[in-house]
Amino acid sequence: MGRIxxxxxxxxxxxxxxxxAAKLMPDLTRRRFITGGASLGALSMLTGCDVxxxxxxxxxxxxxxxxxxxxxxxxxxxxxxxxxxxxxxITKPFPFNAYYSxxxxxxxxxxxxxxxxxxxxxxxxxxxxxxxxxLPQVKQVTRHIxxxxxxxxGSWTGTPLRDFxxxxxxxxxxxxxxxxxxxGYTSPIDMPTALHPQTQMTFKFADEILPRAYGYPMKIRIPxxxxxxxxxxxxxxxVTNDYKGGYWEDMGYNSFSGS
Amino acid sequence: xxxxxxxxxxxxxxxxxxxxxxxxxAWVRMLHWINAVAMVLMIMSxxxxxxxxxxxxxxxxxxxxxxxxxxxxxxxxxxxxxxxxVNGLIYLTLGVATGRFRRKLLPITVDGVIGDTRxxxxxxxxxxxxxxxxxxxxxxYAGIIVVGIVIVLSGLSIWKPVQLQWLxxxxxxxxxxxxxxxxxMASIVGFLIVHVALAILVPKSLRAMIIGx
Numbered sequence: 001m002g003r004i005x006x007x008x009x010x011x012x013x014x015x016x017x018x019x020x021a022a023k024l025m026p027d028l029t030r031r032r033f034i035t036g037g038a039s040l041g042a043l044s045m046l047t048g049c050d051v052x053x054x055x056x057x058x059x060x061x062x063x064x065x066x067x068x069x070x071x072x073x074x075x076x077x078x079x080x081x082x083x084x085x086x087x088x089x090i091t092k093p094f095p096f097n098a099y100y101s102x103x104x105x106x107x108x109x110x111x112x113x114x115x116x117x118x119x120x121x122x123x124x125x126x127x128x129x130x131x132x133x134x135l136p137q138v139k140q141v142t143r144h145i146x147x148x149x150x151x152x153x154g155s156w157t158g159t160p161l162r163d164f165x166x167x168x169x170x171x172x173x174x175x176x177x178x179x180x181x182x183x184g185y186t187s188p189i190d191m192p193t194a195l196h197p198q199t200q201m202t203f204k205f206a207d208e209i210l211p212r213a214y215g216y217p218m219k220i221r222i223p224x225x226x227x228x229x230x231x232x233x234x235x236x237x238x239v240t241n242d243y244k245g246g247y248w249e250d251m252g253y254n255s256f257s258g259s
Numbered sequence: 260x261x262x263x264x265x266x267x268x269x270x271x272x273x274x275x276x277x278x279x280x281x282x283x284x285a286w287v288r289m290l291h292w293i294n295a296v297a298m299v300l301m302i303m304s305x306x307x308x309x310x311x312x313x314x315x316x317x318x319x320x321x322x323x324x325x326x327x328x329x330x331x332x333x334x335x336x337x338x339x340x341x342x343x344x345v346n347g348l349i350y351l352t353l354g355v356a357t358g359r360f361r362r363k364l365l366p367i368t369v370d371g372v373i374g375d376t377r378x379x380x381x382x383x384x385x386x387x388x389x390x391x392x393x394x395x396x397x398x399x400y401a402g403i404i405v406v407g408i409v410i411v412l413s414g415l416s417i418w419k420p421v422q423l424q425w426l427x428x429x430x431x432x433x434x435x436x437x438x439x440x441x442x443x444m445a446s447i448v449g450f451l452i453v454h455v456a457l458a459i460l461v462p463k464s465l466r467a468m469i470i471g472x
Binding site: 060061064068075076077081082083147149150151223251253259 | 308309311312329330331333334335337338341417419420421422424433434437
């Protein structure tokens with residue numbers, strides 16, 4: 001079972017919504033694609049894709065989404081920092097996000113936890129939580145922006161991912177860091193974003209050990225990306241040149257999803 | 260635009276073809292209808308996105324949203340945005356370069372707007388010459404261009420609140436920018452209702468936007 005990071009909608013029944021999204025998506029999306037057929041000629045002029053019938057609308061939109069990945073990678077400035085805020089601006093309580101309820105979230109025993117590192121790295125050792133806690137940590141108070149539109153300001157403390165990548169001898173010319181989580185959630189992060197100074201292996205929220213709701217024992221906090229690109233309960237990282245997809249990315253969310 | 264010579268301006272006056280003059284030149288017609296398609300796609304997919312995290316105490320019925328779910332709505336929104344932006348930029352460029360904006364939309368005077376509003380409400384507003392806009396039209400058409408610019412810029416500020424954080428700051432920060440984007444949408448929808456209703460009431464204006472005269 002995968003996890004949905006951000007489907008808490010005020011006034012909307014969560015369960016119903018997830019059912020809608022999961023069950024009705026292929027059929028309903030197709031119907032909507034077809035109703036939108038009039039625009040396809042115009043869209044194809046922009047992208048150079050050959051649209052012969054409305055059934056390829058889905059493909060066309062996927063192509064545009066890939067094009068948007070490239071545009072966002074171009075816009076992404078590795079030196080532009082996400083705005084930071086005073087502690088007083090922190091949203092309380094900070095929302096819990098998932099498509100399951102809080103008591104269904106992964107419940108990880110810190111003593112047994114191992115963070116696996118694989119792929120294009122020199123040192124493939126698995127890290128215990130104690131070893132990870134020894135790494136130098138920094139704090140950030142930044143805005144978490146959900147793909148749904150809402151946002152919340154939180155305080156995260158942990159090790160800059162770029163320091164860890166250096167430590168394990170990762171090939172930073174590789175294209176992605178691909179993260180896997182305890183419940184099977186996955187997400188690929190492009191290397192320039194992985195190397196961004198604010199991209200963080202997070203161990204604490206609001207100066208306390210990361211609670212279960214926010215991804216104990218480790219979350220990857222990326223203030224330059226939408227919330228669903230901030231995996232929680234992270235158990236492994238693979239440095240790779242292959243695009244391995246992700247839980248939401250495979251369903252159609254834009255893969256880069258940069259802020 | 261001091262660079263536009265009177266001779267050039269004269270060329271831009273309605274051309275006489277046969278016995279009828281061209282009211283809407285071809286480039287205006289083409290950009291208008293592409294914009295119409297792009298706007299409808301953006302609004303309907305935008306409603307789908309809104310429904311995922313409503314700003315107010317209502318959601319849009321699924322029968323009038325585009326995309327089927329949040330992911331689908333986002334795909335449509337971020338595809339149609341290119342159509343809207345590229346088409347809009349061409350329109351703004353040509354509108355300024357040909358002098359059309361200045362000729363058709365300016366000047367807008369308070370007295371003119373009040374006078375024409377009164378005339379419109381009492382049914383005395385003439386539609387004999389469709390190539391000349393009355394003051395209410397001037398105000399609405401100029402206003403909707405401004406709203407179009409605001410909706411694109413506020414949209415960009417929501418899309419890229421880190422990379423374009425200066426723009427997001429102009430709109431009062433991320434959360435406020437969402438409201439600006441929504442209000443701009445509501446203004447466009449309000450404009451659309453009046454615009455379509457009047458086009459139906461004065462069918463020759465609709466014909467002019469299709470075949471030019």
